Amino acid sequence: MTFLTFYGGVNEIGGNKILLEDKGTKIFIDFGKSFAQDRKFFEHFLKPRKSNGINDHLRMGILPDIPGIYRDDLMEFAGRKLVEPDVQGVLISHAHADHVDNASFLHEKIPLYMGETCKGVLQALDERGKNFERAILDFAPLGSKQGDPPTQRIINTFRSGKKFKIDSLEINPLHVDHSVPGAYGFIIYTSEGPIVYTADLRRHGTRGDMTEEFISEAKAAKPIALLAEGTRITDLESDENEQKVYNESLNVISNCNNLVFVDFNFKDVDRVRTFYNIAKKTGRKFVVKMKDCRYLKYFHNDKNLDIPNYDDEHIIIYKLRQRSGTFSNSDYYGDDSYYSRLPNAKSPIEIAQHPDKYLCALGFYSFNSLIDMNPNAGAVYIHSASEPWTEEQEFGVERRDNWIDHFSMEQHQIHCSGHAKGQDLLDMVKEIDAKMLYPIHTDHPEEYKKITDKITIIEQGKKYKI
Numbered sequence: 001m002t003f004l005t006f007y008g009g010v011n012e013i014g015g016n017k018i019l020l021e022d023k024g025t026k027i028f029i030d031f032g033k034s035f036a037q038d039r040k041f042f043e044h045f046l047k048p049r050k051s052n053g054i055n056d057h058l059r060m061g062i063l064p065d066i067p068g069i070y071r072d073d074l075m076e077f078a079g080r081k082l083v084e085p086d087v088q089g090v091l092i093s094h095a096h097a098d099h100v101d102n103a104s105f106l107h108e109k110i111p112l113y114m115g116e117t118c119k120g121v122l123q124a125l126d127e128r129g130k131n132f133e134r135a136i137l138d139f140a141p142l143g144s145k146q147g148d149p150p151t152q153r154i155i156n157t158f159r160s161g162k163k164f165k166i167d168s169l170e171i172n173p174l175h176v177d178h179s180v181p182g183a184y185g186f187i188i189y190t191s192e193g194p195i196v197y198t199a200d201l202r203r204h205g206t207r208g209d210m211t212e213e214f215i216s217e218a219k220a221a222k223p224i225a226l227l228a229e230g231t232r233i234t235d236l237e238s239d240e241n242e243q244k245v246y247n248e249s250l251n252v253i254s255n256c257n258n259l260v261f262v263d264f265n266f267k268d269v270d271r272v273r274t275f276y277n278i279a280k281k282t283g284r285k286f287v288v289k290m291k292d293c294r295y296l297k298y299f300h301n302d303k304n305l306d307i308p309n310y311d312d313e314h315i316i317i318y319k320l321r322q323r324s325g326t327f328s329n330s331d332y333y334g335d336d337s338y339y340s341r342l343p344n345a346k347s348p349i350e351i352a353q354h355p356d357k358y359l360c361a362l363g364f365y366s367f368n369s370l371i372d373m374n375p376n377a378g379a380v381y382i383h384s385a386s387e388p389w390t391e392e393q394e395f396g397v398e399r400r401d402n403w404i405d406h407f408s409m410e411q412h413q414i415h416c417s418g419h420a421k422g423q424d425l426l427d428m429v430k431e432i433d434a435k436m437l438y439p440i441h442t443d444h445p446e447e448y449k450k451i452t453d454k455i456t457i458i459e460q461g462k463k464y465k466i
């Protein structure tokens with residue numbers, strides 16, 4: 001008997017937490033954070049309290065209350081009976097928060113399985129700064145003191161197409177193209193037949209060939225169940241691609257003799273490459289935050305990604321104004337003290353002397369740097385990320401526009417999504433043609449009814465026999 005229970009990714013984009021049970025083997029497919037659930041009760045200054053362990057998360061339904069999966073220190077604090085973990089593994093599809101972050105609360109005896117590159121991205125994230133809600137590779141148990149060694153999780157890495165087993169289940173991880181490197185879909189061979197999980201993917205990206213390969217393998221497997229994402233299912237047609245982002249941005253930046261500020265997610269390796277190449281092409285230096293040097297280090301290590309390291313001749317490391325406010329070496333601690341002393345580290349004051357020589361990949365949260373750089377009217381801001389979709393984000397846009405007006409900047413929206421457009425999703429699902437479709441990671445699961453009647457509209461926490 002094989003069962004699926006969906007504890008997240010139900011009528012929401014992200015938060016995937018899917019329990020697969022097969023002949024006594026239990027695994028989770030992703031264990032991501034549900035932003036929708038979190039947003040229902042919490043916001044910036046009202047957060048689940050670390051001082052209450054995992055209680056705030058369980059009581060407010062941010063985490064499913066399942067025995068035998070969470071850390072002993074958290075369960076003990078919650079006054080629960082400690083039981084041996086009852087799950088044999090968690091498959092992590094990729095390093096986005098809505099797929100991996102809640103693994104921070106899982107028992108350290110439950111092994112996590114992820115791609116090599118995904119692990120590299122998580123290491124970079126850790127080096128940028130850890131917190132209670134994001135401690136995936138290792139964590140500090142409640143009550144531990146500074147300097148105590150963290151508790152390590154068991155991390156097993158896989159490579160695309162190399163099958164592995166978790167008890168009775170055999171898993172074939174297959175790389176797919178998405179807006180973070182190291183993203184995988186899975187074909188899971190259960191006692192009832194194969195189950196396919198798409199995770200997040202797109203067909204229009206720079207490595208669409210990987211997604212196509214995944215789709216043909218998935219089809220060939222003749223799956224009994226397909227768990228397909230549907231983020232942009234209502235967004236049927238678009239002509240976006242990374243080359244278009246490159247061309248349009250190059251056009252804007254070539255025509256600008258002023259400062260250029262770009263805003264994108266640094267985990268998106270394609271976007272990093274796009275703007276780095278534009279900087280080179282237009283005779284500008286690519287300015288990155290010290291925090292993002294961690295990503296460059298891991299991306300550069302992965303030869304497939306073709307990304308320069310932080311000491312590259314075309315890269316400038318941006319020195320934030322902090323502590324004394326004088327950009328002196330003693331203002332930077334930890335790894336930052338290393339980055340701040342490198343010969344290619346520059347302060348905003350130095351950048352302001354030749355604004356047309358830089359392409360600043362600093363983003364909205366560094367807008368206070370504009371006060372230091374004080375650009376002349378006509379500086380360019382390129383927003384290269386998705387448009388806002390929540391009310392809170394809408395407020396953010398208003399604030400962003402205020403900054404742009406204040407400095408009389410020119411604003412552009414140039415982006416290509418990490419998710420397949422609607423028509424590509426519908427074609428994919430038709431092509432794989434599984435016995436049963438379970439739409440996940442979407443606000444509009446019923447849209448798939450257009451192309452199939454072999455569909456189950458899932459409910460939160462309900463157990464489905466496969």
Ligand SMILES: [Zn+2]
Nearest residue numbers: 014096098200
């Ligand atoms: Zn996602």
Ligand SMILES: [Zn+2]
Nearest residue numbers: 094096178200
């Ligand atoms: Zn994703």
